[in-house]
Amino acid sequence: MCVAADWRRLYWWVVLQWVVGVALSGPCAQRCDCLPKLPIVNCSSRQLASVPEGVPVNTHALNLSINHLKTLARRRFSGLKQLRELDLSDNMLTVIEVEAFAGLQNLLILRLSRNRLKIIPVGAFSGLPNVQFLDISENEILVFLDDMFREMPSLQKLEASENDLVFISNRAFSGLANLQELNLDRCNLTSVPVEALSQLTGLLQLRLCRLGLSTLPNNSFRQLVRLQELRVSHCPWLDSLAANSLIGLNLTSLTLSHCNLSAVPYSPLHHLVYLRYLDLSYNPITTILSNLLGDLLRLQELHLVGAGLLRVEPGAFRNLAFFRLLNVSDNRLATLEESTFHSVGTLEVLRLDGNPLACDCRLLWVMRRRLWLGFDGHSPACGSPVQVQGRMFQDFTEVELPRLFTCRQARILTRKPQDVRTDEGHTVLFFCAADGDPAPLIIWLNPKRSVLTGSGRIRVLPNGTLEVRYAQVQDSGYYLCVASNAAGNDSVSVSLRVRGFPASTRNRSGPFFLEGWSFASGQAPVNGSQPFPFDVKTLVIAVTMGFLSFLSSVAVCFIFMFFWSQSKGQIKHTATIDFVPRSSASAAGGGRATMETGRFTMKLI
Template sequence: MSRWLCVLGLHLHLLLLLPAAGACPARCECSAPTRAVACELSRNRLRCLNPGDLAALPWLEELDLSDNVIAHLEPGAFAALSRLRVLRLRGNQLKLIPPGVFGRLDNLTLLDLSENRLVVLLDDTFQDLRSLRRLEVGDNDLVFIARRAFAGLLALEELTLERCNLTALSGESLGHLRGLGALRLRHLPVAALEDQNFEKLPGLLHLEIDHWPLLEEVAAGSLQGLNLTSLSVTHTNITAVPAAALRHQAHLACLDLSHNPISAVPRGSFRGLVRLRELHLAGALLAVVEPQAFAGLRQLRLLNLSSNLLSTLEENAFQSVHTLETLRLDGNPLACDCRLLWVAQRRKTLNFDGRLPACPSNDTYFATLTVRPEPATNRTPGDGRNVTQAAARSPLDLTAVLVSTAMGCITFLGVVLFCFLLLFLWSRGRGQHKNNFSVEYSFRKADGPVAAAGQGGARKFNMKMI
């Protein structure tokens, strides 16, 4: 092995299956029960790997050549390692992989080529890896993937393409991955999803599109032919919920549209997603959730609307969502009187994780609302929890009714006492005035001489106030 340890300096980790009669090699640790050998040759800076360099290790199962300076691999370099299951070439300087490099690796299940300098994936690069299940090709300089680059990967289940210079996806090259179950496409300068990108991937269940700054729209037919259970479109520039593209994804259980500049959720945006259990719309620019926005989500359990611009939420937005258990609203400028009691239908229990304030001034408070169903046999009042129960047939808040009644009674009693006080003060002041007074008058001339003569002129008499 000394001839391929070209320059001292890095780490090499080998996992071998110990032969029945073999002794433990030098600088290795052996386990008799599992018949396994772990060898560590530290401080190696490998630059080349030629055919025959590993011929003395036919029992090798795992080979880690990460973080070296390997720039070239010769065809047949791993031909002697027919038992190899894991091959890691991460963090080297590979620019091109010629066909035949991975010949005779019939048992390989994991291949990591990330963090190299690969520019092109040529036709038939992986044609001999019929048992490969996981392929990592991220953090390279890829600008082109040939039509038959993935030919032969009949058992591939997971593919990761990230941090490279691909400006378009080739539906023809991806079409060879008939058994692909998970596809992760991260940090790519791709501007559009085309109708034929994924149409030949009937087994794809998990699709992740993350950090595509040039993507502004998900076309209506871009997901055609897929039966996804998980879809993530995050950190892009799409400005609307891709309702047309989602319409036929009836098996979708988890949808993540977080961190996109989506300002509104129109009515019926998710109609048809009858199996959806999780919906994430966090970190967007949501300001409006229209009535019936979540109509049709019959099995929704978790709704994440955190870190948006929502100031109000209408009851109609959740009118048909009866299965919701967790609603995240932290990071929204919701009005303080928005207690969301209307979310609790059919004897739900509202559990506020975090303390809700009493609404003084115009301060903004953030809270997470968790709605969990409570068993009827376990519904005991006064159990000491921070729980508010809302009956389906009694929309009034009992506390508000009691407070309003008490305030009304106090006001009424105050008015009555004030009236009695005025009457008392008035009655006390009556004894300070005279009740008798004299009145003097004289008859007018019009009363005639008879009257004047008979009465003798002016008259006086006393009157008493009663």
Template sequence: MVDCLSKVMLHTVISCWQSVLGLALLAVFVGSSLGCPSRCECSAQTKAVVCHRKRMPTIPDGIPGETRILDLSKNKLTMINPDDFGAFPSLEELDLSGNIISYVEPGAFNALFVMHSLSLKSNRIKLIPLGVFSGLANLTRLDVSDNKIVILLDYMFQDLHNLKFLEVGDNDLVYISHRAFSGLLSLETLALERCNLTVVPSEALSHLHNLVSLHLRYLSISTLHPYSFKKLFRLRHLEIDNWPSLDHIPANTLHGLNLTTLSVTNTNLSSFPYQALKHLPYLTHLNLSYNRIRHIEGGMLMDLVRLREFHLVGAQLTAIEPYAFQGLRGLKVLNVSHNRLDTLEKGVFQSPEALEVLLIDNNPLVCDCRLMWILQKRHTILFGDSQPECNTPEGIRGRPFQEFKESLLSYYVTCTKPKIRENKTQTVTVDEGQHVLLHCSAEGTPRPTVSWVSPRRRILTARSHGRVMVHNNGTLEIKSAEIQDGGVYLCLASNTAGNDTLMTSLAVKSLGSLYANRTQHYTDPSNTTANGTASVTIGLDLKTILVSTAMGCFTFLGMVLFCFLLLFVWSRGKGKHKNNIDVEYVPRSKSNGTNVDSADIQAGPHRFNMKMM
């Protein structure tokens, strides 16, 4: 009994002392000098003072010196002066967001050596001078977004050696100095959004050697230059979002990066950036949603060997070609919802059995034999919250995949071989320079794709452009036919079930002569057959005649000019030479021997005079 009473009394004494100590701590924190500021809320346990939305024009009096967390957001503060917070050396978090601060004096946070979070968000700051952040050697998070800042000066963050997160978006930024981020040795996450930058600040970013995540949102940048993100060797996550003017990503833009996550969304890209992605072998997550990418070609993504998730939502996608994901053995999540796909064939994937999540809803899907593999896996694959539905055939329109019965698959999910309506070889004759239309329409399930093979074995498809092109309905158009366009064209209609062909012969008549169909012929007599008929004829049209005449005229004029030149040279030399020439000679002996007649020797050489005319 005595022991019980002793324990009760001991417990009571301990409780009393705890209460006394708690009151003492509260007195030290709250009531040591002026107590908790009027209209603010204070917590002795967390040493926090919250003066949120109190319409205070200045920093209130009575804030305990031991305060660690100070919230002055949504008030009427207009300026931060040096040593405004000098009495709070233990301050760790300071929130000044939502005020009307227009200027922060250098040295305003000099004494806050242990502070790790500072928010100046949603104020009216236009310029942050050098020295504002001096003394904040242990700051890890800084938010200066949603102000009126126009320029980031060189070395303005140089004292923030331990800063890890920086928010500078929602400003009027037009320029970031090349050394603005110098000194941010530990920065891991940077957000630049909703500002007036027109180019990526590549030089400034190159100082962030430990940057891991870079978020570039809502910018008016229209061009990405090669090596835009140079020296960011540790960058792993890059987000480019809402750049409405961006329509192309050059091949070397991302060169040198070791990204694992890349997101390029809500831009004006009209083609898949195959070459830009070629140097990203460590990429695991790719998001190209809400662009204007219509096709994914086969065999172009083989370098992305570690890709696990691919998102291409709302991109006007109409076709994913066979072998498009060749090499992507680890692809587990594919999201191509809200596009214009009518099918997704099994041959698209390197390892279709590895696919775990397939989001293909809100597409005009044609449920034929090409989708049979998906319907057979419908119980083991995840389709997300919205089930894909058949758009055709009519009997199963609007039916979700999960509700299909096995007995319906063999009845509705079928394919039929293409059949070209024109089943006879056609012959088309046109004049040179005319438009040519070669028709080839085919029926089948799924709808056959039509391509043409030219007489020179060139394959022409609906993506061929230029003077010769194939329309979506299968018609081959040749603009301004030329002689070399003549020959036999082969139309090939194909789908999953097979193919059908049709040949069309095209003859192009020449209109080179001035008189249509009145071509003169020259027969080479040296090239005749045994019966005397010439085997080679050379057409002489107007062009040939004109060229020949011009060559003859040039030759004649050249000869005349040469004669005039000789006459000129002769006339310049007239009168400068002698008209008479004396010639001496010794006559030969009349005998056949070697002896010369002595009379001739004595007479000496003979002479005669010749006059030059």
């Protein structure tokens, strides 16, 4: 009985709702559904070729999506003064006439996505003073014209992705002082529209993904002082950022992923003191250097996934007191030392999965903090040594840690004394081989205890050998080889004595050497460069003798010419020349011309 009563009650409630709905609905546009209580008019997927007549004037939302509309005529919606949302997506629109939306004073949302628009004329959006969201994505728009959005002063979000956009006029965004979000993903832009973006002084979020950018030049985002989130991703030709490309920005979130950056852009980033989120994933970055991210004082998250990362140097995150999340998964890291961080006490999430990790003493700090340190559901696994290969970090017991996570101190193998005595100009090699677990790092220190690099006349070869090319007297001294790893250091010194040439030989004029020249003044060459071949005295003598030889030759020539001219007798200074002038009569006339002889006198100089 109770069940029957409940069904009866439900039946009459349904009938009542239907009767009330019919009574309040009134007439509706043909082939559309009206929901008067909301009030909403749904004309989606009705194969309409034009905007239907009879839409109630009190409609708040009109859905005309997935139809066959091709043109929007002028003032087609002028009677719908209470309309808040208009959806024209998924049609065949190619033309929007000027003032097509005039009269929609209260419209807040306008959707025009997935149509066939190639150009939107200036004035098409006139009469829309309150629109806050505009979606023109997935069209075929080629250019944004000047003042195209000028009559939409309340616009806050512009979705313009996936167009054929190749050019944005300098004043295309004029009037959009309240725009907060702009999406230009998947367009054909090859450079940042600097002038156009400078109009958007209130912009908070900007997306520039899947574009043809090859670089970010200086002042790319000038005037965007309120911008908080910048996303530039999937730009395979973007391999560099100019030093001042991000100048003027006060970002809290920056994404530069799926590009071709070969190094962390330290210089463009250093002034972003409010940055909290940084994503550099899927760039060919192999190293994070030490002490170069310290200016990002508020940085909390760094994502560097799938970058081929080989090494994170100690001190890489020094001064980052709020650093809480590091994601370096799917790289080629063998380890991550505790000294990398300013403080591991603030670290909450560490993603190391997908790396060939060497489970030794360098990762012991991670194992001891694994109860408090989150792996975001992706526990790391050991890549080596063999006895623990493949084991997840969470599988180890506390008893095993001291026995398995160990290191063997670095030890130099080449202990044989290396004391070399040689003459200037020769090349000398010093050998330094070491072993340990993990493999030790070998560095060389010169006699002044400065670290030597892999370049220059005195350099360290990749196998740890020290090469001194074209040895000079000032290279003499004791060099120190240091091998170090996480377990400790070892060192050995070698000796080099370089004998210079005798002083008497150095003071001679014009000594020549195979590779260059040498000053006799006693000035030492710099960085292996060869000195000049002559001293000052030699040069003065050579120049004087050459000048005197030249004057002697000229004097002999003049004397010879003088005596030769005297042997020829008196020289005449004038000459008389006889000549026959051309006849004034024409030979063709049949007459005989009279020939007269002329004479003139020429003075010889």
